[in-house]
Amino acid sequence: MTSSQSDLDRRWWKEAVVYQIYPQSFDDTTGDGIGDLQGILDRLDYLDELGVDVLWLNPVYDSPHHDDGYDVRDYRAIREAYGDMDDWNELLEAVHDRGMKLIMDLVVNHTSDEHAWFVEARETPDGEYRDYYVWREGETDADGNRGPPNNWESGFGGSAWEYDEPSGEYYLHLFDVHQPDLNWENPTVREEVYDMMRWWLEKGIDGFRMDVVNVLSKPQEFPDDDPNRGWVGMGHVSDGPRLDEFLGEMATETFDRHETMSVAEMPEATLEQARRLTGVDGPLDMVLHFEHVTLDYHDEDGWWTVRDIPLPEFKRVITRWQTGLDEGWNAVYLGNHDQPRIVSRFGDDDEFRYESATLLATLLLTLRGTPFLFQGDEIGMSNYPFESLEEMADAQTLGNVETAIAEGRIDDFEEVKELVRYRSRDNARTPMQWDDSEHAGFTDGDPWLPVNPNYAEVNVAAARADPDSVFHYYRRLVDLRHDEETLVYGEYDLLLPDHERVFAYTRTLGDDRWVVVLNVAAEPTRVDLPKVAAADFVVGNDGRPDDADERLDLRPYEARVYRG
Numbered sequence: 001m002t003s004s005q006s007d008l009d010r011r012w013w014k015e016a017v018v019y020q021i022y023p024q025s026f027d028d029t030t031g032d033g034i035g036d037l038q039g040i041l042d043r044l045d046y047l048d049e050l051g052v053d054v055l056w057l058n059p060v061y062d063s064p065h066h067d068d069g070y071d072v073r074d075y076r077a078i079r080e081a082y083g084d085m086d087d088w089n090e091l092l093e094a095v096h097d098r099g100m101k102l103i104m105d106l107v108v109n110h111t112s113d114e115h116a117w118f119v120e121a122r123e124t125p126d127g128e129y130r131d132y133y134v135w136r137e138g139e140t141d142a143d144g145n146r147g148p149p150n151n152w153e154s155g156f157g158g159s160a161w162e163y164d165e166p167s168g169e170y171y172l173h174l175f176d177v178h179q180p181d182l183n184w185e186n187p188t189v190r191e192e193v194y195d196m197m198r199w200w201l202e203k204g205i206d207g208f209r210m211d212v213v214n215v216l217s218k219p220q221e222f223p224d225d226d227p228n229r230g231w232v233g234m235g236h237v238s239d240g241p242r243l244d245e246f247l248g249e250m251a252t253e254t255f256d257r258h259e260t261m262s263v264a265e266m267p268e269a270t271l272e273q274a275r276r277l278t279g280v281d282g283p284l285d286m287v288l289h290f291e292h293v294t295l296d297y298h299d300e301d302g303w304w305t306v307r308d309i310p311l312p313e314f315k316r317v318i319t320r321w322q323t324g325l326d327e328g329w330n331a332v333y334l335g336n337h338d339q340p341r342i343v344s345r346f347g348d349d350d351e352f353r354y355e356s357a358t359l360l361a362t363l364l365l366t367l368r369g370t371p372f373l374f375q376g377d378e379i380g381m382s383n384y385p386f387e388s389l390e391e392m393a394d395a396q397t398l399g400n401v402e403t404a405i406a407e408g409r410i411d412d413f414e415e416v417k418e419l420v421r422y423r424s425r426d427n428a429r430t431p432m433q434w435d436d437s438e439h440a441g442f443t444d445g446d447p448w449l450p451v452n453p454n455y456a457e458v459n460v461a462a463a464r465a466d467p468d469s470v471f472h473y474y475r476r477l478v479d480l481r482h483d484e485e486t487l488v489y490g491e492y493d494l495l496l497p498d499h500e501r502v503f504a505y506t507r508t509l510g511d512d513r514w515v516v517v518l519n520v521a522a523e524p525t526r527v528d529l530p531k532v533a534a535a536d537f538v539v540g541n542d543g544r545p546d547d548a549d550e551r552l553d554l555r556p557y558e559a560r561v562y563r564g
């Protein structure tokens with residue numbers, strides 16, 4: 001072994017491939033139109049066949065679902081539509097029996113406004129639960145009008161403060177009005193959260209995906225934020241004064257005692273922050289940052305205007321995170337339940353659906369960091385052609401659009417239809433397409449969100465039957481990643497940084513070198529790449545290439561992986 005190989009800081013979670021299940025849309029076995037835990041159990045063989053190691057479940061807790069489960073009413077109970085704790089126990093056991101692992105979503109920046117703590121807090125202002133949440137008196141302006149304590153906004157539109165008439169105070173909600181923020185300054189709140197986390201860990205889970213966990217600490221003076229930034233307030237909360245202390249304490253009190261993985265979702269995370277928090281002394285294992293999935297947000301207009309992403313800029317962002325974490329570790333993802341479908345956003349979901357979906361698979365599975373696959377991407381599912389707000393459920397889209405209509409900034413849905421079709425989180429949340437039967441085999445009832453009309457062509461049954469499908473390509477790449485240590489631990493180096501179409505890089509560990517070449521364009525591209533002249537072609541999405549030397553003729557969205 002070379003020294004670099006023996007020095008590897010090996011961890012099971014670095015070698016794993018994660019598959020994200022959005023339970024509500026995965027598989028419904030009861031006919032109520034909502035996916036459930038038995039549905040996941042029924043599909044474990046499929047996930048085994050795909051070869052993934054870890055399943056991450058979006059929240060399955062009891063919840064009134066104002067934000068698809070991210071508003072938790074009871075952290076220790078399962079949402080009725082999903083089944084009960086016996087189903088969950090059965091699922092954990094079945095996952096472990098197959099040698100896979102299970103991680104749960106941890107949503108502790110806020111609870112549901114129907115959580116017993118908040119119900120008490122609202123009803124009894126001088127009771128012990130009041131301080132579990134963040135309450136402030138409003139500000140009175142020069143004309144004597146009362147308004148919210150500061151200018152912070154909810155991530156879903158409008159003020160982040162909601163007035164509570166009976167007590168005359170406002171409560172903070174960085175997300176939906178039904179998601180009041182917990183007061184992390186209160187040590188009893190922290191102890192309650194750790195206790196709940198220990199309860200799940202003792203049940204045998206393998207870790208947590210931690211929802212918006214970088215916003216837990218708020219500066220207690222609650223200063224106004226720059227009114228011109230995309231999400232007003234985040235300037236003060238995305239890396240708050242006591243964040244490291246809270247996360248350090250959480251780690252010591254909970255997951256540090258187990259062999260788990262901790263994955264921190266951190267909106268507006270900076271590289272420096274992620275390095276600090278995932279490095280040798282950091283409390284976390286890896287960070288889901290947002291830099292590459294906000295490149296198509298407009299500088300001033302944010303969510304509201306789509307900006308084209310120049311490939312060199314995309315490569316720069318990916319490369320900074322690939323090379324800049326030092327001892328820290330990346331979580332690698334392109335899409336999830338909060339993003340549009342990856343093939344529609346970064347590829348071409350029409351003429352080059354197969355090619356671009358498999359190109360993106362190549363990227364996901366050959367970068368340095370733990371890959372996160374989102375359900376349906378492995379068969380190339382695409383965005384949904386929404387026609388009206390009635391077809392949608394996403395609190396973010398509805399919040400943004402309804403606030404804009406109410407404030408007179410837009411007239412109606414029609415005005416933003418194309419934007420919403422591109423941007424809405426509901427694109428990723430439509431039901432999983434299992435086969436070409438009615439409702440794509442997802443349910444016998446009425447699906448809670450409509451099934452994408454392309455299900456007759458794009459579905460699991462068809463993909464499994466076709467050896468040249470997106471699914472089988474994913475399977476091959478997942479296998480390759482499991483077999484090749486260099487793809488997990490190797491150094492990443494970008495080639496051709498300024499090339500407008502080709503994304504190429506090497507992964508190197510000791511003497512072993514791999515070269516990945518992606519033509520991220522709907523046109524053929526010729527490129528000179530001396531690094532591949534003596535290398536062996538290993539896998540690609542368009543068969544074995546004829547060009548044998550360093551001059552490559554790449555077809556639209558062609559992806560190739562070489563070794564040597």
Ligand code: GLC
Pocket residue numbers: 067070107175211212265337338
């Ligand atoms: C995270 C979740 C998202 C949710 C938000 C508030 O970003 O992924 O779905 O709406 O947090 O909990």
